Amino acid sequence: MASRKLLLLPGDGIGPEIATEAQKLITVLNEATEGGFEIESGLVGGAAYDDCGEAISDTTMELAQASDAVLFGSVGGPRWDGVPYEKRPEAGLLRLRKEMGLFANLRPAICYPALADASSLKRHIIEGLDILILRELTGGVYFGEPKEIVDLGNGQKRAVDTQVYETYEIERIARAAFELARTRRGKVTSMEKRNVMKTGVFWNEVVSRVHREEFSDLTLEHELADAGGMKLVREPKQFDVIVTDNLFGDMLSDIAAMLTGSLGMLPSASLGKPDDASGRRKALYEPVHGSAPDIAGQGIANPIAMIASLAMCLRYSFAMTREAEALEAAIADTLNDGIRTGDIMAEGCRKVGTSEMGDAVAERF
Amino acid sequence: MASRKLLLLPGDGIGPEIATEAQKLITVLNEATEGGFEIESGLVGGAAYDDCGEAISDTTMELAQASDAVLFGSVGGPRWDGVPYEKRPEAGLLRLRKEMGLFANLRPAICYPALADASSLKRHIIEGLDILILRELTGGVYFGEPKEIVDLGNGQKRAVDTQVYETYEIERIARAAFELARTRRGKVTSMEKRNVMKTGVFWNEVVSRVHREEFSDLTLEHELADAGGMKLVREPKQFDVIVTDNLFGDMLSDIAAMLTGSLGMLPSASLGKPDDASGRRKALYEPVHGSAPDIAGQGIANPIAMIASLAMCLRYSFAMTREAEALEAAIADTLNDGIRTGDIMAEGCRKVGTSEMGDAVAERF
Numbered sequence: 001m002a003s004r005k006l007l008l009l010p011g012d013g014i015g016p017e018i019a020t021e022a023q024k025l026i027t028v029l030n031e032a033t034e035g036g037f038e039i040e041s042g043l044v045g046g047a048a049y050d051d052c053g054e055a056i057s058d059t060t061m062e063l064a065q066a067s068d069a070v071l072f073g074s075v076g077g078p079r080w081d082g083v084p085y086e087k088r089p090e091a092g093l094l095r096l097r098k099e100m101g102l103f104a105n106l107r108p109a110i111c112y113p114a115l116a117d118a119s120s121l122k123r124h125i126i127e128g129l130d131i132l133i134l135r136e137l138t139g140g141v142y143f144g145e146p147k148e149i150v151d152l153g154n155g156q157k158r159a160v161d162t163q164v165y166e167t168y169e170i171e172r173i174a175r176a177a178f179e180l181a182r183t184r185r186g187k188v189t190s191m192e193k194r195n196v197m198k199t200g201v202f203w204n205e206v207v208s209r210v211h212r213e214e215f216s217d218l219t220l221e222h223e224l225a226d227a228g229g230m231k232l233v234r235e236p237k238q239f240d241v242i243v244t245d246n247l248f249g250d251m252l253s254d255i256a257a258m259l260t261g262s263l264g265m266l267p268s269a270s271l272g273k274p275d276d277a278s279g280r281r282k283a284l285y286e287p288v289h290g291s292a293p294d295i296a297g298q299g300i301a302n303p304i305a306m307i308a309s310l311a312m313c314l315r316y317s318f319a320m321t322r323e324a325e326a327l328e329a330a331i332a333d334t335l336n337d338g339i340r341t342g343d344i345m346a347e348g349c350r351k352v353g354t355s356e357m358g359d360a361v362a363e364r365f
Numbered sequence: 366m367a368s369r370k371l372l373l374l375p376g377d378g379i380g381p382e383i384a385t386e387a388q389k390l391i392t393v394l395n396e397a398t399e400g401g402f403e404i405e406s407g408l409v410g411g412a413a414y415d416d417c418g419e420a421i422s423d424t425t426m427e428l429a430q431a432s433d434a435v436l437f438g439s440v441g442g443p444r445w446d447g448v449p450y451e452k453r454p455e456a457g458l459l460r461l462r463k464e465m466g467l468f469a470n471l472r473p474a475i476c477y478p479a480l481a482d483a484s485s486l487k488r489h490i491i492e493g494l495d496i497l498i499l500r501e502l503t504g505g506v507y508f509g510e511p512k513e514i515v516d517l518g519n520g521q522k523r524a525v526d527t528q529v530y531e532t533y534e535i536e537r538i539a540r541a542a543f544e545l546a547r548t549r550r551g552k553v554t555s556m557e558k559r560n561v562m563k564t565g566v567f568w569n570e571v572v573s574r575v576h577r578e579e580f581s582d583l584t585l586e587h588e589l590a591d592a593g594g595m596k597l598v599r600e601p602k603q604f605d606v607i608v609t610d611n612l613f614g615d616m617l618s619d620i621a622a623m624l625t626g627s628l629g630m631l632p633s634a635s636l637g638k639p640d641d642a643s644g645r646r647k648a649l650y651e652p653v654h655g656s657a658p659d660i661a662g663q664g665i666a667n668p669i670a671m672i673a674s675l676a677m678c679l680r681y682s683f684a685m686t687r688e689a690e691a692l693e694a695a696i697a698d699t700l701n702d703g704i705r706t707g708d709i710m711a712e713g714c715r716k717v718g719t720s721e722m723g724d725a726v727a728e729r730f
């Protein structure tokens with residue numbers, strides 16, 4: 001069995017604690033299956049800045065490029081608020097996304113039955129929810145130039161960000177959306193602000209053309225991003241796959257995650273384009289939640305989103321569908337058995353810390 | 366009593382129907398008080414385009430500039446999907462906002478007690494909700510240049526939008542936020558994406574300085590817009606005034622409106638800077654909801670957001686606080702009496718149409 005190279009980048013805040021639990025599961029995988037996973041580790045975010053003055057070093061970038069998949073924890077925290085913009089913790093994550101070409105960010109918003117009551121929404125609105133937000137991840141306002149603050153010399157400054165999309169960027173994310181929808185319920189909802197933004201007009205046009213020319217057997221709907229956000233809050237189950245740009249995707253996927261009441265549970269996958277020769281695609285897997293500096297280092301963080309990110313890694317990077325499903329089932333079983341970290345604690349359940357939660361999932365795997 | 370000049374711009378979809386109900390209330394106001402309101406009407410949006418080929422004519426713009434306040438219905442609909450970008454219905458609204466200098470958009474998200482169960486959120490999460498989203502309305506990505514789609518000549522096109530903010534634009538909206546917070550619970554939460562956008566870094570910096578130098582007795586908090594959106598869904602009552610840019614404000618205020626379960630109920634005010642000499646500020650009042658083309662012309666639309674926009678007009682343009690409160694009380698009484706349009710219908714209530722709803726509020730005023 002060929003070895004499988006994983007790069008583990010725990011990052012900041014609760015990142016290292018939850019990464020340890022992912023590592024635990026990888027050890028089990030190596031024992032139980034012929035996984036053959038080899039793990040290297042590196043620094044990213046504030047941790048990397050403290051170490052080498054950059055949010056990610058060139059050496060770590062090379063390791064990432066050479067790996068079969070990156071497992072990423074989380075970055076950022078108030079400690080690095082004063083750091084220059086180019087070196088802030090998030091810059092490490094953005095560099096990974098951009099240089100690895102990870103244009104397709106899959107963010108499933110599912111509601112674990114055992115947690116339906118943890119949502120701020122009424123149970124019947126989110127029970128059984130299973131939607132997928134596909135966010136464009138290497139374009140838009142995140143990377144467009146100019147991006148600057150200019151001194152106008154009259155006591156005034158001007159700050160500028162630029163949202164840019166080219167044809168090929170929208171085509172490839174649209175194709176990814178339709179391909180994913182085909183394995184699901186066959187419906188794609190594209191969201192933009194075509195009534196205000198030229199990138200929205202263009203996004204709408206390209207997605208519609210890709211649909212017409214290549215996927216006309218599937219359903220395509222369009223929503224303005226603000227109206228789409230409302231529908232998400234009102235009746236999220238009407239969606240299947242939502243495809244949207246980098247910034248709207250950031251907002252909408254976080255809101256969708258929060259709707260489920262399961263923020264600490266939700267993983268994500270960021271995928272590049274398959275290599276022409278090997279078919280291998282660069283990939284990074286990370287929880288949707290952030291670095292939660294307020295609870296870092298206390299051993300109480302919920303590691304499930306990180307473990308579920310490992311499950312996505314098995315599925316999308318290694319086609320280990322059976323193992324991915326087994327890991328997801330182990331998570332669901334753990335929850336059904338009433339084992340909870342503080343963030344999802346409920347009456348009658350047993351409250352555990354990060355490490356016990358990792359153990360509980362490992363035992364059920 | 367000096368006359369008060371209102372320009373009524375019903376617009377498209379359900380706009381004309383709900384505008385008629387606002388007019389009904391103005392008639393009552395003129396009879397009951399010494400309001401002395403004079404109403405002129407004009408076309409905007411698709412209706413204006415059909416009439417003169419523009420989303421608003423220069424003549425109507427002049428009327429708007431000369432009025433004491435504009436009452437705006439709603440614009441847009443699939444009928445005008447093929448219209449050139451510069452002439453699309455929304456362009457009329459955007460021109461009004463920009464040329465009248467309406468930089469401060471007040472969007473209260475309140476939960477009417479009688480409607481708490483209409484929300485998709487659990488009752489205890491939204492009962493008693495009363496927050497105010499203050500959205501910057503004449504800057505950001507809505508108006509920045511370049512804003513274009515360019516043919517790159519190799520089968521590829523590139524679309525660009527530009528988000529721009531200058532010092533004075535952020536200063537004045539920040540001041541407006543603090544002044545509003547002072548009349549409320551004294552807390553402002555500023556939202557941006559400073560971890561990704563230079564305009565976010567700059568926004569954060571200017572709002573912080575205005576707070577430090579001019580309003581340090583009030584509380585200022587900062588949230589990343591994505592995290593802020595999540596907190597809004599999770600626990601909206603933690604906020605008082607939220608101040609944010611044009612695009613985030615569009616998304617967040619719609620989501621907040623939907624949380625309340627009272628979208629058809631929520632008004633907004635868009636205000637300019639007070640004139641140095643007269644103290645008068647240009648103003649436009651409009652419902653937060655859209656033109657709902659699917660139910661237009663059936664006499665079933667909910668006119669309450671439009672009537673509540675008139676109440677905001679009384680308060681902010683004419684300092685008629687007592688009358689504004691009486692009108693708001695009449696709305697609450699109508700709801701408490703179980704009178705409902707279809708969108709907010711509940712068991713045991715009486716279902717009425719647009720015109721009956723207007724009558725019901727007028728009777729209780």
Ligand SMILES: CC(C)[C@H](C(=O)O)[C@@H](O)C(=O)O
Pocket residue numbers: 076090093094250560561591
């Ligand atoms: C950490 C930050 C740069 C990032 C983003 O805005 O993309 C985060 O919010 C996310 O959603 O992954």
Ligand SMILES: CC(C)[C@H](C(=O)O)[C@@H](O)C(=O)O
Pocket residue numbers: 195196226441455458459615
């Ligand atoms: C109609 C449209 C231009 C508008 C906007 O995006 O500002 C609307 O969504 C709003 O929120 O007032």
